[in-house]
């Protein structure tokens with residue numbers, strides 16, 4: 001398994017859920033991987049389990065200074081970065097009338113501004129590396145409407161991906177967005193949500209939610225040179241939900 005041999009990757013929000021799944025597979029495919037998260041305990045545990053080709057750095061993706069530190073540490077340990085997966089994100093399930101300005105600004109910061117900061121900081125490292133691939137994790141709510149705050153920011157991720165793809169084509173860097181449907185991660189499946197998720201799954205054309213590894217397969221393809229002619233595009237992994 002060497003689809004990412006010689007590549008240096010950075011994955012945000014990788015202490016659990018889909019980010020963790022991407023990190024496990026990237027390492028198995030030969031990459032050196034920097035994983036970041038706010039959750040230091042889980043991030044450190046994953047890095048020590050995965051071994052010497054993984055570095056954990058605690059990071060708040062909304063902070064420009066944290067991005068500078070992560071890139072410096074990545075370059076120091078492994079070299080210039082080839083792959084960035086902007087994965088960290090939060091969800092919010094409130095109505096417009098219930099949502100405070102503070103809550104709204106928080107989700108915009110975490111889901112949207114972080115993607116701008118990540119690309120701005122990592123692109124110079126990719127230029128040193130001679131090119132790269134940026135994968136921005138949006139959602140099917142970047143394609144069709146859902147909750148306030150989440151939908152808006154995930155549409156923004158889809159939009160910034162297209163703007164960045166046009167600019168970055170001048171630097172040998174490809175930029176694409178991934179749009180998962182309902183995926184079995186701690187964000188969605190908790191004790192108190194499990195019954196509702198199972199009920200919702202009956203209405204998905206493939207009649208089930210997905211496992212994180214099924215999204216990782218697309219992310220891996222985009223990270224690898226196999227996707228050499230794809231940039232500025234949307235990659236949907238939703239069991240047919242948006243086809244309905």
Ligand SMILES: NC(=O)c1ccc[n+]([C@@H]2O[C@H](COP(=O)([O-])OP(=O)(O)OC[C@H]3O[C@@H](n4cnc5c(N)ncnc54)[C@H](O)[C@@H]3O)[C@@H](O)[C@H]2O)c1
Nearest residue numbers: 013017018038060061087088089139180182183185186187
């Ligand atoms: N699970 C789904 O059904 C689903 C569907 C569509 C899109 N997504 C998107 O996929 C991505 C990953 O989701 P997941 O389901 O694995 O979520 P998750 O909640 O399981 O994991 C997200 C990780 O991001 C980290 N994080 C949150 N805020 C952060 C911050 N400010 N700085 C650094 N790290 C931070 C969390 O600590 C956590 O480890 C998110 O962008 C999410 O919006 C998820």
